[in-house]
Amino acid sequence: xxxxxxxxxxxxxxxxxxxxxxxxxxxxxxxxxxxxxxxxxxxxxxxxxxxxxxxxxxxxxxxxxxxxxxxxxxxxxxxxxxxxxxxxxxxxxxxxxxxxxxxxxxxxxxxxxxxxxxxxxxxxxxxxxxxxxxxxxxxxxxxxxxxxxxxxxxxxxxxxxxxxxxxxxxxxxxxxxxxxxxxxxxxxxxxxxxxxxxxxxxxxxxxxxxxxxxxxxxxxxxxxxxxxxxxxxxxxxxxxxxxxxxxxxxxxxxxxxxxxxxxxxxxxxxxxxxxxxxxxxxxxxxxxxxxxxxxxxxxxxxxxxxxxxxxxxxxxxxxxxxxxxxxxxxxxxxxxxxxxxxxxxxxxxxxxxxxxxxxxxxxxxxxxxxxxxxxxxxxxxx
Amino acid sequence: xxxxxxxxxxxxxxxxxxxxxxxxxxxxxxxxxxxxxxxxxxxxxxxxxxxxxxxxxxxxxxxxxxxxxxxxxxxxxxxxxxxxxxxxxxxxxxxxxxxxxxxxxxxxxxxxxxxxxxxxxxxxxxxxxxxxxxxxxxxxxxxxxxxxxxxxxxxxxxxxxxxxxxxxxxxxxxxxxxxxxxxxxxxxxxxxxxxxxxxxxxxxxxxxxxxxxxxxxxxxxxxxxxxxxxxxxxxxxxxxxxxxxxxxxxxxxxxxxxxxxxxxxxxxxxxxxxxxxxxxxxxxxxxxxxxxxxxxxxxxxxxxxxxxxxxxxxxxxxxxxxxxxxxx
Numbered sequence: 001x002x003x004x005x006x007x008x009x010x011x012x013x014x015x016x017x018x019x020x021x022x023x024x025x026x027x028x029x030x031x032x033x034x035x036x037x038x039x040x041x042x043x044x045x046x047x048x049x050x051x052x053x054x055x056x057x058x059x060x061x062x063x064x065x066x067x068x069x070x071x072x073x074x075x076x077x078x079x080x081x082x083x084x085x086x087x088x089x090x091x092x093x094x095x096x097x098x099x100x101x102x103x104x105x106x107x108x109x110x111x112x113x114x115x116x117x118x119x120x121x122x123x124x125x126x127x128x129x130x131x132x133x134x135x136x137x138x139x140x141x142x143x144x145x146x147x148x149x150x151x152x153x154x155x156x157x158x159x160x161x162x163x164x165x166x167x168x169x170x171x172x173x174x175x176x177x178x179x180x181x182x183x184x185x186x187x188x189x190x191x192x193x194x195x196x197x198x199x200x201x202x203x204x205x206x207x208x209x210x211x212x213x214x215x216x217x218x219x220x221x222x223x224x225x226x227x228x229x230x231x232x233x234x235x236x237x238x239x240x241x242x243x244x245x246x247x248x249x250x251x252x253x254x255x256x257x258x259x260x261x262x263x264x265x266x267x268x269x270x271x272x273x274x275x276x277x278x279x280x281x282x283x284x285x286x287x288x289x290x291x292x293x294x295x296x297x298x299x300x301x302x303x304x305x306x307x308x309x310x311x312x313x314x315x316x317x318x319x320x321x322x323x324x325x326x327x328x329x330x331x332x333x334x335x336x337x338x339x340x341x342x343x344x345x346x347x348x349x350x351x352x353x354x355x356x357x358x359x360x361x362x363x364x365x366x367x368x369x370x371x372x373x374x375x376x377x378x379x380x381x382x
Numbered sequence: 383x384x385x386x387x388x389x390x391x392x393x394x395x396x397x398x399x400x401x402x403x404x405x406x407x408x409x410x411x412x413x414x415x416x417x418x419x420x421x422x423x424x425x426x427x428x429x430x431x432x433x434x435x436x437x438x439x440x441x442x443x444x445x446x447x448x449x450x451x452x453x454x455x456x457x458x459x460x461x462x463x464x465x466x467x468x469x470x471x472x473x474x475x476x477x478x479x480x481x482x483x484x485x486x487x488x489x490x491x492x493x494x495x496x497x498x499x500x501x502x503x504x505x506x507x508x509x510x511x512x513x514x515x516x517x518x519x520x521x522x523x524x525x526x527x528x529x530x531x532x533x534x535x536x537x538x539x540x541x542x543x544x545x546x547x548x549x550x551x552x553x554x555x556x557x558x559x560x561x562x563x564x565x566x567x568x569x570x571x572x573x574x575x576x577x578x579x580x581x582x583x584x585x586x587x588x589x590x591x592x593x594x595x596x597x598x599x600x601x602x603x604x605x606x607x608x609x610x611x612x613x614x615x616x617x618x619x620x621x622x623x624x625x626x627x628x629x630x631x632x633x634x635x636x637x638x639x640x641x642x643x644x645x646x647x648x649x650x651x652x653x654x655x656x657x658x659x660x661x662x663x664x665x666x667x668x669x670x671x672x673x674x675x676x677x678x679x680x681x682x683x684x685x686x687x688x689x690x691x692x693x694x695x696x697x698x699x700x701x702x703x704x705x706x707x708x709x710x
Contacts, residue, residue, distance in 0.1 A: 213397075214401070217397065217644065218686045221652055225651075225667065227411070229673070321671070345545050359531055
């Protein structure tokens with residue numbers, strides 16, 4: 001769906017062709033020059049890099065343990081972070097005052113401006129291993145001198161009093177990495193199958209194209225559901241994760257295969273390929289030395305546009321309860337909590353925080369992919 | 383034209399066959415068969431299972447036969463007797479369970495398609511004719527936003543807005559009074575009252591895509607010399623637009639039916655689960671979770687077959703509107 005969503009073209013070229021630097025610039029330099037002009041794509045690139053960094057250093061950034069429950073603070077609302085207190089700079093949140101509403105039998109929370117809790121950077125914490133192997137005892141931010149009963153729920157808490165912000169940050173690990181791993185698998189499938197199809201042509205090509213058409217004509221959700229439901233419930237989380245990734249990429253490779261095949265077909269007859277062949281270069285050598293580098297930029301663009309579909313597929317499956325299961329934390333698993341509309345009406349942050357993370361990630365990846373695709377044809381308008 | 387249609391029909395047969403095999407593989411995927419699950423259930427409840435009963439059930443469902451024979455038996459039942467097998471969980475024939483739900487799914491998908499087309503074309507035209515205007519930027523921004531929001535999030539968001547801002551509970555296609563009532567004009571009105579929200583929620587993603595395609599197609603056409611010629615003749619701007627470039631820009635749009643339809647049906651399934659509509663979605667999810675594989679397989683098969691038929695119809699429509707296609 002994303003491949004037809006084009007941005008308005010980047011502003012027309014202001015690069016002078018006679019400039020000697022441009023005339024001899026390599027493919028990747030031209031690629032970068034053109035990409036740079038696509039401002040939204042550039043911003044998206046920064047956003048995406050930040051998101052992946054946050055995912056990598058989730059332990060350090062999340063102030064609380066994503067699995068730590070706290071019965072005192074079930075459905076606690078977001079505590080707004082303020083920077084100033086009584087005219088001086090002091091980042092703080094207000095302490096939550098809990099009252100029990102006897103009529104609805106619910107806890108109600110009220111921020112108490114009289115009791116600010118100071119928030120500091122690089123505060124000491126319980127020891128943990130960053131990235132699994134670097135022992136650390138510091139978190140990026142947290143409460144200074146926290147006493148029992150103080151709380152720091154930047155984006156609210158869920159029904160077990162777990163911190164939504166920490167959970168979303170940790171969920172980014174699974175959700176964003178499924179996009180990358182899934183894309184790598186489809187890339188492998190797509191380039192191999194598309195390459196075979198485009199290179200050999202004839203009946204091999206015909207058969208592969210029919211299979212691709214077949215896969216594209218079946219609605220994806222029921223097929224994914226059917227495959228995902230076959231995963232035994234008792235499997236270890238890591239195994240489930242890889243099988244889900246495999247299922248998601250099983251249908252994702254078709255686009256890539258088509259792209260690669262098209263490029264193979266159009267490049268096969270190019271002069272530089274014929275020249276290489278006349279020079280006595282082997283077919284394999286031609287493929288990896290001349291063909292692959294010349295459509296590399298296209299592949300990168302298509303791959304970027306494929307990541308968001310993978311992320312959305314995982315989210316949808318986990319949301320339905322047939323993808324990843326708790327205790328794994330992914331954005332789809334977080335949204336399972338939001339399935340009950342009554343819970344959402346009471347605590348909208350259950351829905352809107354993970355949803356915002358998903359939309360930002362998908363939107364940025366779409367913009368980035370669009371920018372890359374426009375830049376992939378460096379000779380068109382530079 | 384007839385030859386084109388005949389050729390398309392012949393091409394559809396291997397596709398249908400392949401889809402039936404995929405559905406059968408999905409039925410067979412879970413480890414063990416349904417009887418193993420049933421046996422474990424009975425054993426855990428302390429009931430003794432007689433070996434004779436098990437053998438009889440195995441034979442009845444053909445579970446002791448090789449794979450290809452089971453497939454043959456399943457397909458033969460469907461094609462010759464319209465028998466899709468038995469839903470193990472609900473203890474009823476699959477045919478009893480699916481038709482009304484399939485009907486609602488079909489209705490919802492068709493309504494969504496109509497909505498998407500009726501809204502996307504005018505917005506696309508406006509966006510192209512007033513290129514780089516505020517309305518164009520607004521349409522572009524919204525299109526990108528709706529492409530990035532998955533359908534089920536949209537459904538949850540819509541339900542949240544309806545319940546918190548308007549104080550209405552959303553869910554189902556009928557009010558409780560009408561669910562079991564016989565069809566009447568009042569029931570139809572009640573349906574119309576409920577159906578618009580899921581239609582919009584399912585359609586927004588495809589709508590956004592179609593607006594972008596329509597805009598791009600029309601922009602290509604608008605810069606062509608024949609438009610200038612018509613303008614030079616003194617034709618009114620509106621008549622010119624509708625008579626020539628829009629007609630040409632619509633043709634590639636028809637060919638998008640081939641992927642809009644699977645997208646809409648996918649969306650319909652997941653949105654139905656969220657909004658608990660009486661369509662195939664919730665039934666399929668329930669069947670898959672309970673490993674009620676004949677029901678699940680039949681649903682996947684029928685949904686895919688409907689999609690393929692829809693794609694076939696769109697191909698034929700395209701050939702009817704564009705003579706260049708049926709000649710190749």
